[in-house]
Structure formats: structure tokens, C-alpha cells
Amino acid sequence: MNILIQVIFGLLSALIVGAAMMAVTVRNIIHAALWLIACFFGVGALYLLLEAEFIAVVQVLIYVGAVSILILFAIMLTRQIEGARHLVTGWRLWVTIAICVALFATVLVPTLLSHNWNVPPPVIAEGSDLPAEPLAGAAELGRDFVFVYLLHFQVTGVLLTMALIGAIVIAFEERARRRRVLTLAEEHALREQKKNRGTEEQENR
């Protein structure tokens, strides 16, 4: 079983790293977005390999199903943003790299230093099937959210509600300012009306 998992892990990481590299090097921005989606999907598969099924499914649901769609929508609805004009060069490039590395390190380093490595896998007793609760099951996560991490959970909830209300405020338009787009038939009817009136006025003269 171990060899198979090693092989699958190798393939998946190759996919993730390759897709991520393509996402930042490809010129066409739509292709970059598509490679990014492939990268998201690979990460989801990696979670599945770790038997964190819930996280894997949520990764696919949120990143592949929603975030990537948002990215694609945003790109497709804006015109003329591709091309190499935005390439940063000279000393600015080095500053950018330094900032990016620093930001990435602030996220990664504390995790790497404080993480307890080499956790032994849960021992499965002879005869019984699987441990009663998987390591990162949906039930455990839910329990932790309402007991251990309640504050974080509620702060996230408030943040998302604010975002939702903000979106509604931005998208809201008053009825009076809305201009109705006429259908072809209505436009035609209007034009006919105008024409008829024009001929009537001529006849009256």
C-alpha cells in the first residue's frame, strides 16, 4: 500500500508544482487562471490522500467551484489586460521579490517551527476496521468550531456578513435610475409609432 501512496504523492506534487509554475509563467491570462485551477484541484487531491476528506471536498467546493469561477468571470468581463506591459524590471523587481518572500515567510515559518513533526499514525487494532473517527472528520471540525475556536468562527461570520451587505449595497440600484433595455419588438413598435406620427404631421400640413 505504501509504494502506491508514494507514487500517487509524487504524481500529485509534480502536478501541483508544474501547474503553479505554469500559472505564473504563461503569457495568456486565461491560461494562467486555468493552470491555477489545476493547481487547486491537485491540492484537493493531496488532502484526499491525507484522508482529510472534508477539507479536500471543501477545497474543491470553494476554490475550484467558486473562487476560480469568480476569477474567470472577472477576467472575461474585463478587456485588454493581457500582454507583457506590466512586467516589472530593475530594482523594483528585487523589492517585489523581497516583499513576496517576506510575506510568504511570515505565514510559513511559524507553522514550520512550531509544528510537531513525525506524528505517529493512529494505531489500528487487529481485527477492527478503522479508527472510530477519522483524523479530520466533519464532526470533529464542527465540534472544534463551536467549542475551541468559537471567537474565530464568529469573527469570520461577521466578516462574511459585512462582505455580503457591501455587495448588496454596491449592486443595489434605485428603480428610478434604472433604464430598461428595450426588446427588439418594443423598439420596432416605438419606431413605427414615430414614423406614423411623422407622416400624420406631414399630412396635416
Add this chain to the structure above:
Amino acid sequence: MYDMLYNLINVVFGFNWPTWLISLIGHAAVAAILFAVAPFQMLFLTYYERRAIARMQDRVGPNRVGPEGIFQPIADGVKMFTKEDIVPKAADRWVHLIAPCVVVAPTMFMFAVVPWGPGMVPVDLNVGLLFFFAISSISAVGLMMAGWASNNKFALLGAMRSVAQMVSYEIPAILSLLAIVMITGTLSIVSIIDAQAGLFINSVDLPGVPDWGLGWFIFTPVGFLAFFCFFIAALAEGERTPFDIPEADSEIVAGYMTEYSGMKFGLFYLAQYVLNFLLCGMTAIIFFGGWQGPGVNWLYSQAISPANPEGMWLFNVLAGVLGVFYFLAKTYFFFFVMIWIRGAYPRLRVDQLMDFGWKFLIPLTLVNMLSAAIWVGLTRWGAAEGLAFIEGWSAGVRWGVAFALTLIINLATYIMMARIYAASQAARSRLELEELRDLAAMSR
């Protein structure tokens, strides 16, 4: 599957293959069976739909190829394969090629968690229900790719419409299922089916109910409203007729499929029918008990299963056949309802579609979740959870009170919402008419 192969290869033949190879072979075999089943379902469903819709429109339908036209889908398949594959000159070749695969692959993936009969599930994932809907949302990416890569205005419009529709109708679909998940307390599809034993009353709610395999969620007010919302959302997800705006042939040719021909077009077609089959199957599984039906549980209790290793293999076959029969009968019935709706209703407008999803279905499903919470509280909870006053009631009384209370809440909400929605729609069309009249007066 794994045990069977292990016995066959290492014990009977004595090859002593490593365990990972055997589990790989086992999974590959199951996947191969499913990949064969899916296209056959699609072939059958196209024939079924064409005959049924023909009967509704007072025609005969395909009746020339083979007896009663039964080989028509095969002839169609041959036609698809032999047609020329045209790629527009200005299209993005690679994305244009990959898009149909990205649309088809998720629908095949979704078969991985669908149980066909008792003990007949490829993978019993403990988050199976979520997996199903997460995977189905991937195909939206494929639709976007198809629409963009074709370099065609109609295709892009169709892709935008279909993605907007899928994203907004996923919410009521998942919210209505969440009510059922709250009642069962699990996301595993197998456990949701197991929880539907009983006779009109769920045997989980009322122990001692005779088990006829009829304790479906549709018989509870919560389940009924959830079914109502879920089935409408499923029609929109599968792009069935009242919601077939993305491929409205009278407006935008064929939507995102406009620039596809030959087998690539066939793949889109395949994905759509397989998705519809799966959505009907999911409706049958979650609200109508899937393979549950009179006799299946009794047969399965005599068969070889993890709970009963000394059973008879004959009962395995019988329980499997009966279970699959019930499941497919329910699924085909719901597919028939989809065809029926196609024969009966005209297409919605885009703004009507969005209004209906966001302003009618979502509030309804949210209230339904409240009802589900009340149901769980009244039937399962006791003094430990802070509901000491129902401690003395018997299971029957608890069930009755929960039924009456949720029925009142759901019915009242439905009637109120329907009235508000109808009034708002009427007001809107009146305003639009007035606007038009003003416009005409202005140009005078």
C-alpha cells in the same frame, strides 16, 4: 471487492501479489464498471426522453431502427463518431479540446459515491453528499472554458448564463439537503439511506415501526419542502426545460456548445444526460429512500454482509437485484417528471430565473432548516440538551408534535412566500408596463 480479489489471487491462485496492487486492481475494476454503466444510461435516457416527449406532443418518436426504435441511440452514436470535427480558426485550440473533457469527467466522478443497492456503493465516503455537489460544481469551469475558447459571442453568452445559473441554484440545492443532513446527523449517503427504514414513519424517530423500507423523508413536512426546493434546483442545475436558458435555441443558437461538432458535441450531450440521471438518482436517494423498499432489508439481513458473515450468497443477489430495481424505478420516474415538465412549461426569462432562486427558494430553504432543527429537538433531545419538558412524552407523542409543528411552520411560510412573490412579480411587470408607456409618451 478487495477481500474477494485478495482471496482469488493470493489464496486460490497463490500468486502472493502485494496488497497495493490488489487494491489498485479492485478500484480499477469498479471504475471500469461505472464507466461502462454511465454511457448506457445516457443511451437509454435519450431514447426514453424522445419517446416520452413525442407521446406528449402527439407524435410517435423514433420507431424505425430496431423494434420500436430501440437502437436509435446507437445509430445516433455512430453518427456522432463519424461526423467531421470542426475547430474554428480563431479558437483557442487546446482549451477548446480540453473543455468537453472537463465537463464530462466530474459527472463520471460523481458515480463514485452513489449507492445502487444494499452494500453496493463504490466508495462510502463519510462526506459523500458534499463530495457529490463539490464535484458537480467543477463542470462550471468546463462550461466557461468551452464558451471562451470557441471565440463566439453566442458561446460566451451561453457559458455566462449557465455558470450564473449553476452558481445561484447550487445554494438552494445544498441548503435544502442541509435540512436532511441535520435530521440524519451524517453526510454519508449510505447512512442517509439506512436512516429511511420504517413504514411512513421513520424507524429512527419512532422505534418499533414495522420495517417495510418506506420511512422516506418525503413523508415528513421538512423532507417534503426540501424535496420541492431540491427538485426545482436540480432542474436548474441540469439545465432542464423551464430553466434551459443557457442553451435556449431560439435566442443564442446552442449556448456554449455552438462551436462544437462531432464527438466533442456528443461529450457535452453525454455529460448533460448523465448529470440529469445523477440528479434524479440523488432525489430518489435522499428523499425517497434510494434502494429502500418492501423486502430489501429483510433479504439483506439474510445475506453475507459485514454484520452477518455467515449469510447465504443467494440473498446477496436477490437483495441487490431488488434494491437496484427500486432505485432505478424511482430514478426513471423522476426523469419522467423532468420530461413531463419539459412538455408542459415554457422557458423562464433570465431575471425571472434569478428572482425565483434568490427571493423564493433560498428563504424557503432557510425556514425549512429551522423546521429541521425543531424536528431534531422534539424527536431526539431530552433534559441533557435543555429540553426537560418533553422528557415525559412517549416517542409517538413526540413524533406527532414535531410533525404538526413543522407542518404548520412550513405551510404558513410557503403560503406567505408564494403570496409575497406573486405580488412582487405582478408589481414589477406593472411598473415595466408603465415605464414603457412613459417612454412611448416621451417620444411622442
